[in-house]
Structure formats: structure tokens, C-alpha cells
Amino acid sequence: MSRQSLSLLKNLRSIATGSKIQTRSVTYMPRPGDGKPRPVTLIPGDGVGPLVTNAVEQVMEAMHAPVYFEPFEVHGDMKSLPAGLLESIKKNKVCLKGGLKTPVGGGVSSLNVNLRKELDLFASLVNCFNLPGLASRHENVDIVVIRENTEGEYAGLEHEVVPGVVESLKVITKFCSERIAKYAFEYAYLNNRKKVTAVHKANIMKLADGLFLESCQEVAKKYPSIAYNEIIVDNCCMQLVARPEQFDVMVTPNLYGNLVANTAAGIAGGTGVMPGGNVGAEYAVFEQGASAGNVGKDTTEEQKNANPVALLLSSAMMLRHLQFPSFADRLETAVKRVISEGKCRTEDLGGNSTTQEVVDAVIANLD
Amino acid sequence: MTMAAFIARRLIGNRSSQILGTSSSSSGAFISVSRAFFSSTTPIKATLFPGDGIGPEIAESVKQVFTAADVNMDWDEQFVGTEVDPRTNSFLTWENLESVRKNKVGLKGPMATPIGKGHRSLNLTLRKELNLYANVRPCYSLPGYKTRYDDVDLITIRENTEGEYSGLEHQVVKGVVESLKIITRKASMRVAEYAFLYAKTHGRKKVSAIHKANIMQKTDGLFLQCCDEVAKKYPEIYYEKVVIDNCCMMLVKNPALFDVLVMPNLYGDIISDLCAGLVGGLGLTPSMNIGEDGIALAEAVHGSAPDIAGKNLANPTALLLSGVMMLRHLKLNKQAEQIHSAIINTIAEGKYRTADLGGTSTTTDFTKAICDHL
Numbered sequence: 001m002s003r004q005s006l007s008l009l010k011n012l013r014s015i016a017t018g019s020k021i022q023t024r025s026v027t028y029m030p031r032p033g034d035g036k037p038r039p040v041t042l043i044p045g046d047g048v049g050p051l052v053t054n055a056v057e058q059v060m061e062a063m064h065a066p067v068y069f070e071p072f073e074v075h076g077d078m079k080s081l082p083a084g085l086l087e088s089i090k091k092n093k094v095c096l097k098g099g100l101k102t103p104v105g106g107g108v109s110s111l112n113v114n115l116r117k118e119l120d121l122f123a124s125l126v127n128c129f130n131l132p133g134l135a136s137r138h139e140n141v142d143i144v145v146i147r148e149n150t151e152g153e154y155a156g157l158e159h160e161v162v163p164g165v166v167e168s169l170k171v172i173t174k175f176c177s178e179r180i181a182k183y184a185f186e187y188a189y190l191n192n193r194k195k196v197t198a199v200h201k202a203n204i205m206k207l208a209d210g211l212f213l214e215s216c217q218e219v220a221k222k223y224p225s226i227a228y229n230e231i232i233v234d235n236c237c238m239q240l241v242a243r244p245e246q247f248d249v250m251v252t253p254n255l256y257g258n259l260v261a262n263t264a265a266g267i268a269g270g271t272g273v274m275p276g277g278n279v280g281a282e283y284a285v286f287e288q289g290a291s292a293g294n295v296g297k298d299t300t301e302e303q304k305n306a307n308p309v310a311l312l313l314s315s316a317m318m319l320r321h322l323q324f325p326s327f328a329d330r331l332e333t334a335v336k337r338v339i340s341e342g343k344c345r346t347e348d349l350g351g352n353s354t355t356q357e358v359v360d361a362v363i364a365n366l367d
Numbered sequence: 368m369t370m371a372a373f374i375a376r377r378l379i380g381n382r383s384s385q386i387l388g389t390s391s392s393s394s395g396a397f398i399s400v401s402r403a404f405f406s407s408t409t410p411i412k413a414t415l416f417p418g419d420g421i422g423p424e425i426a427e428s429v430k431q432v433f434t435a436a437d438v439n440m441d442w443d444e445q446f447v448g449t450e451v452d453p454r455t456n457s458f459l460t461w462e463n464l465e466s467v468r469k470n471k472v473g474l475k476g477p478m479a480t481p482i483g484k485g486h487r488s489l490n491l492t493l494r495k496e497l498n499l500y501a502n503v504r505p506c507y508s509l510p511g512y513k514t515r516y517d518d519v520d521l522i523t524i525r526e527n528t529e530g531e532y533s534g535l536e537h538q539v540v541k542g543v544v545e546s547l548k549i550i551t552r553k554a555s556m557r558v559a560e561y562a563f564l565y566a567k568t569h570g571r572k573k574v575s576a577i578h579k580a581n582i583m584q585k586t587d588g589l590f591l592q593c594c595d596e597v598a599k600k601y602p603e604i605y606y607e608k609v610v611i612d613n614c615c616m617m618l619v620k621n622p623a624l625f626d627v628l629v630m631p632n633l634y635g636d637i638i639s640d641l642c643a644g645l646v647g648g649l650g651l652t653p654s655m656n657i658g659e660d661g662i663a664l665a666e667a668v669h670g671s672a673p674d675i676a677g678k679n680l681a682n683p684t685a686l687l688l689s690g691v692m693m694l695r696h697l698k699l700n701k702q703a704e705q706i707h708s709a710i711i712n713t714i715a716e717g718k719y720r721t722a723d724l725g726g727t728s729t730t731t732d733f734t735k736a737i738c739d740h741l
Contacts, residue, residue, distance in 0.1 A: 102581040110581060137515040137619070153548075158585040164552035168586040170531070174542030201633070207536040208546035234637045238644035241515075241619055255579070259637060262612040266619035291612065293581075 028325050035066055038322055041088040041095035042069035046076050047295025048306035048355075049098020052288070055308035055359045056096060056315045059334075062363040065319065065327045069096070076101030076111055076295070086118055089283055096318060097287040098311070099295040109156060112293045115285065116149050121278035122176065123183045124149045124257065126289035127317075128264035128274050133340030134349065140245040141268040146187060147257025148180040148212075149278055154254045172208040172253065177215035183279075184216075184251035185223045195227040195248040196220065199236050199256045212253050237263050244268075265290035272307030272348045273339070275314040277321075286318040287311070300347070305354045307346040309335055312362065334365040410441035411697060414466045414664075417444065418476030420671025421681035426476050428683035428734040429690045432709070435738040438694065438702045443470055447478065447489065456485075457492035464496050467664060472697060474690055475666040479673070494527055499656035499664060500554060501561045502527045502635065505692070506642040506652055511715025512724060516645040518623040523642055524565065525635020526558040526590075527656065532632050550586040550631065555593035561657060562594075562629035563601045573605040573626035574598070577614050577634050590631050614638065618645070643668075650723050653688035655696065663696045665689035679729040682721040684710060687737070709740035716740075 042057075044050035060067055070092065072085045089095045102110040115121070129142040157169035181198075188196050198216040202209035213230060220228035231239070233256045239246065240263050252260055265274040276289025288294070288310040300306050312335050319328035338344055344361040345351025353361075417426035433440050445463045452460040458481060467473045480488040493499060502525040508517045535547040559576075566574050576594040580587035591608060598606035609617070611634050617624050618638070622645055630638060643652040649669035656664045667685040675681060687710055694703035713719055719736035720726025728736070 113582070153579075154582055156582075158583060160585065164589075166550045166586045166589050168548040168550070168583050170546040170548060172544045172546070201531075204532050204534075205536060205546050207538060207544045211542075211544050234640035237615070237637050237641035238648070241641055241644035242648065258579075258612045259615050263615040263619055263641065266616040270620060271616055291616065294613075 028323075030323075034323065037066045037068050038094070039092045040067050040069050040318070041085070041092050042071040043074045043085070043095065043097040043100070044071060045074060045098030045295065046101040047099060047298075048301050049100070049295060051301070051304060051306045051355050052308045052311045053096060053098045055355055056311055058359050059312060059331060059362055059366075060315070063327060063330060063366060065331075066324060067319075067322070074100060074111065077103060078111065081111060081114060081118065089119060089285070093283050094318060094322060095283070095285045096311075096315060097285050097292075099288065099291075099293050101295045102293055110293065113154060113156075116278055119280055119283045119285070120150065121280040121283060121285055122148065122150045123180055123280070124261075124276065124278050124292075125187070126261040126265065126274055126276035128261065128268040128290070130268050131273055131336060131339045133342055134269045134273070136267065136269040138244050138267045141264065143244065143247045143264045143268070144187065144191075144193065144249045145257055145261040145264060146180065146184040146249060146251050147261065148176055148252065148254050150254075151176050152254030170205070170208055172211050174211060174215060177212045177253075178219065181216040181219040181251060184249055185219050185226060188226050188249045189223060193226070193249045195229070196223075197236075197247055197250045198228070198230045199233050199250055199252040199260055200230060201233050201256070203232060209253065216251060233260070236260060240264060241267060261290045270307075270348055271310065272346065273309040273313070275310055275317050277314055277317060284318070284321055286314045286321075288314060303347075303354070304356065305346050305352075307348050308355050308358055309339065309346075330367050331362075333367065334362045337365040338362050410439045411472075411699075412441045412443055412470050413693065414470045414473035415442040415444050416447070416463070416473065416475040416478065418671060419447075419479045420477060420673045420676040422476030422478070422671055424677070424679065424681050424730050425667065425683035425686045426474075428730055429474065429686055431734050432687060432706060432737050432741075433690065433702075436702050436706050436709075436741050438699065438706075451486045455487075455492055455496060457487045457489060459489050459492045459496075464493075467493075467497055467662060468660075471660070471662050472693055473664045474686070474693055475664055476686055477667055477669055477671040479671045493664065494656070497656075497658045497662055497664065498528070498660075499658040499662070500526065500528050501558050501657040502639070502654060503565065503657060503692075504639045504642070504652055504654045504668070506639075506646055508646050509651060509714055510711060511717060512647055512651075514645065514647050516622055518621075519642065519645050521622065521625045521642060522565065522569075522571065522627045523635060523639040524558065524562045524627065524629045525639055526554055526629075526631050527635075528632075529554050530586075530632030548583070548586055548633075550589050552589060552593060555590045555631075556597065559594045559597040559629060562627060563597050563604060566604050566627045567601060571604070571627050573607065574601075575614070575625055575628050576606070576608050577611050577628055577630040577638060578608060579611050579634070580608075581610060587631065594629060611638075615641065618642065648723070649685060650682045651684050651688070653685060653692050655689065655692045663693065665693040665696075679731055680722055681730050682723050683730060683734060684714070705741055706737075709737045712740045713737045 044053045100111045124147040126145045151171050153170045155171045160166050200209040202213050265271045271290040274289035277286035296306050316328040316332040338361045344353045417423040443466050445466050447458045448460045454461040478489045504523045507520045529549045531548045533549045538544050578587040578591050580591050643649050654668045691703045691707045713736045719728040719733050
């Protein structure tokens, strides 16, 4: 009897969460040789980074996914990126990365930022959405934040004019604004999204944010099927916490995107479950979506209970990027099942599971 | 007594004990001491900018409630000019500004800056000319008015004069624009000192400095350094530093983690609006600007809502609560509490609410209900 109800449950579950796969009517037709394993550069990183990247390695291995990793030891306190890393990413085109610690006020620039600049990963993408079964304060959140990643407030141009007076330059260029706007609309177009919202503060920074808006408006004209609107960043954050369902794809300059993505991640269930990555014309680096530079608390590292869900979902994005769609679907489905079952959750989601327990549960739920 | 009103009263009880606890403070940095000794028979002179759109209606509501609560005010009503005043390069006239300088306190409704070039925005003119260096916004859940967050009780304090709002921008070459963010030791110390003093006098336990010093190491670094220095003088107040993106995430997940937040200009702008969103929007959140020489200008930070202007539909809560902040600043704690309770109870009771809060009451009905609750 119990066995019967168990199988019944399993059936129900697969209807509930796996229906997308079962109704797929068009098969992905690869080119001969597409099944050849692909190398992916791996940066375990600092803090909880190695824990969560290892989670991905385990799940990939359990799926027999056609990828293998080339690991590189990188730490946030290094003066520069280690030799061979950039070459590896340039060869492989794709990298998976844990967080790198950024020392505050130590005169060392953030390696997370350096990597984006060196590889010209101009777009950062974070998908913030409600996971079925995971309670949060808001429902119907499904927002993609696309953030300019190379200039703006992160230009790194600062100096002391006279003692006690410091200047920081925010640089906005037509070139970078245009390419991020193009990417945002292209993303919306390819993913059947209906609306792009540009986030700005052009009422105050009339020239800088004005240039950003102007670029978005020009690109918007080329996509008549996608709605376009603009919102001031402070109002945007207020709307996000009150009525997040109004947003779809958002395109932002550098700093605002950082704030908007974290706010959106917070309302949808936390940064521990939001996937994302950085992409440029040539390369892509996948990492935890929001708070990608976050290396976790010491206690999380000691107790080995960092949440691997964000990076697992980012890896699913990576698999799709590499054109392994059914591996991506399998991984995503397994993760979603574990979340909706609710038995195996890490501390940040109100559970008490370790990272390894979540990994084991995901592997057990693989189709 | 309905349950909601009961809870409301309990909450207010807690809050008022906090606020009343401040009256013994001898620090004069942000109170005009001379006013503390006014009896209720001496009228208190304060500037009132009714403002545009719904401004005059909600200002009228404040006047009525204050009168009903026996607050003896002598409102010095000021109206923005119809032409640009060359002395201020703004529609705000020199006389407007002089009124605030002279009275030291004021209350301001929403103002819409006329579109056009060659003059400064009204709010910017006020900030610069009166040196309004700190913007203070208490944000707390209103009992009985349900939002997704019912555990908010925090204060945002925003540096108001520099940072990203320096207005210094230029085109370097075609297609490349530079915008300057300026952080000075003077302005950072000033706002940090105000924040800690506020925390101490209002019985608050914690001050969080919000920054992005991992990226803007020198500018935000200087801001943090100033906060660090001031924090040392207040060992009884817990002090922490939070990176702005993490702060956004923590606020929307668990706003109860925060108490007093002190921030540079842009972050303060964003975070204070985000917090307003948590408790029901700008129509419910009061605000006060603190200037040098003890100037305090309380204001409603919402827009002038020209679409409903003159229709008796506007919600005067933000301006009323700002007025309450002004009374507290004047050390009229008894009247402040009385009016505050009346507003909270009226909203909690739910019988009289304006349309923005899901009710059908007019501005005058709502105002009358508050007067009846006094």
C-alpha cells in the first residue's frame, strides 16, 4: 500500500514539475560531434566558493554531462589574476566561478571586477524568480536584471583633490550604453519576454544617465514587439518591494543594477537561489546571480551549509549556453523538485541541511 | 476598543516612551533651544509652504488638526514666485528662504518644479541655500494598515548636499560623459555626527553605515572613515558597516535587522524610498531636513499629484506626520504624541481612509476623523 502511494506521489510530482519535458514535441537535433565533452574553466574561489562549485562538479558527474572542468586556484587577495587563467577562459569560452573575496579599503582592486574587464564581459544577468514551494513575501516575481558591467561607477577612477575632498568619476559612454541596451532587447526577444524597463537617475545625472537612456530609446525603436519604459532608480526600488509583478526585463547602468538585482533577489526568495552570469561578445562566466562576489560567513564555511542552488541553476544556464538543453532541463527539474519538496534546504531558506545533503537530494531527483 | 486600535495604542505607547525620553537631552545641535520654553499661549512661528497640486488641501488639513490639538501656531505662509528670482536663480524667492532662516522651522508640501531651463529645481534650491545637510525619514509599519512587511521600525538618514548630486558633469568627447561624485570629510562628519546623536537621543540601539567602499574605495572609504571616528565617541551604540547591495537584500528579506541607517546621498535616496515602499509608500512616510544653524524643514516627499488636485481626495498623512516631526523638534512632545496617536488610530480603525489606502473618504472627512480622535 505504502509503495503504491509512493509511486502515485512520484507520478503526481512528475506531472507537476516535469510536464515541460514530457510535452516537448520537437527534438533538439545536434550536429555530429556535438556530444563531445567540452572543457569549462573552473574558479572555486574563496570562502564557500569551493563548496558550491564542488556541488556543481558532483551533479555534472552524476548526470554524465558532456563537460569537464579545468580548475584554477584564485583568491581575492591576489594582486592580479593568476597566469594561465585568462588563456584558459579564452580557449574554453566558458567559465564557472565561485565568489572572490574583495578586501575593503586595502588598495587592492576587486578581482571579480578585473575578470569582467579583462574578458570584456559587459553584461551581467541575474534572473530573480519565485521557486515553487519556496515561501517568500511576494509572488509572481520573474525578473531578469541586465546590468552594464564595465563602466559607470565602477570605473575605478578616484582621487583626493585636496585633503578631505575626494572625487570619484562615473563614466558613461555611448558605446557601452548601446551594446548593453542591444543585449537586453535581444535577450527579451530571444526569450519571449514582453517588456524592457530602463532604470536611471537622469533627473539628477542629466548627461550621464541621459546618455544611457538615449541609447536605450534608440534600440527600443528596433523592437516594436517589446514594450519599453523607463523608471527612476529610487522609485524602481520602491515599486519592487510593493508591486514586483510589473517588471519583466530590466536594463541598468552598473551600480543601479547591483542594487536592483539584490532587491529583486531578496523579494523572490534570497540571493542563495538566483542564477546568473556575465557575458560578453566572446566569453561567458557563470556564477551565483546576485551577490556573486559574496563568499559567505565564516560559520557557513565551517558548517558546510552554503546554499548550492543558485550556482546549480547558473550551471543549468551554462549547459543551455553550451547547447546541451536536455542536460540543462534535467538539472533544473531536479533542483526545483528538491526545493518544492522542502525536506532538504539550507539555513538561508529556513532549513538545516548541509550543502552535501542538498547535492545528494538533487542527484537522487535526477531523471 | 477594537483589536487594531488596541494594538495601535500599545505600539504608540512603546514609541512615545522612546521619544519622550529625549526631552531631557541638553544637546542643542538639532533643537532650537529657545523654543523649548514657549508656553502654549505664545504662538510658535513656522514657515509653511503649502506647495502645488494637492499641497494646499493637505496643508489645510494640517492647520485644522494642529488647531484642534491646541497647538498654537503662527503659520508664516510662503508661496513660490511666478518668475525666476535672479537672487536665487529659482522660482523660490529670496523672501521664501529668509522666512525659513528667520523662523528656523518650517513645513513644506509637495512642489513641482516648472519645466524649463536656466533655473534650479525648487528642492535643490532649498537644500543648497539653507544648507539642509541631513534628510531624516522614520519608516515604520502603520498598525492596522496591512502591507507585506509588518515589522519595520527604522530611520534613514541621508547626506543631502554632495556625493552623486554634485551636478558636475561634462562630455569629455562625443559619446563619453563623466559625472563627478564628491565626498568631503566635512559633510561626512556632519551627517555621521547627526546620525549618532539622533540614535542616542531617540533611544536607538544601532547605527548602520551603508556604503560601496569595496568598489569606490576612496570616496565611500572616506565616508566610512568618518562614521568610524564618530562611532568611537558613542560606545553605547552598536555600529556596523553594510555594503549597499547586501543592505537592499537584507531590507526586503528582514527589515527588522535595521535600526538607524546613515548613508551618502544616492544610496540614501534609494534606500529611503525602498523603505517607504515596505510600509505603504511615500503617502505615509514623514521626512525632515536638518540644516546648519538649527534649521529644520519638515516635508512630505510625495509628488504633487496634479491629477487629483482640488478634488478633496488627497491623503494628508505624510504631511501630518511630518508636522508631528516638526512638533517633536520643537519639543512639543505632548501635542506631537496626541496628534500622532490620532492619525495612527484613525488609519488603524479603517473607517475613514482615503482612496490610496483603499478607502472612500475625502480629505476633509479623514481630517475630521483625526480631529475627533484627538
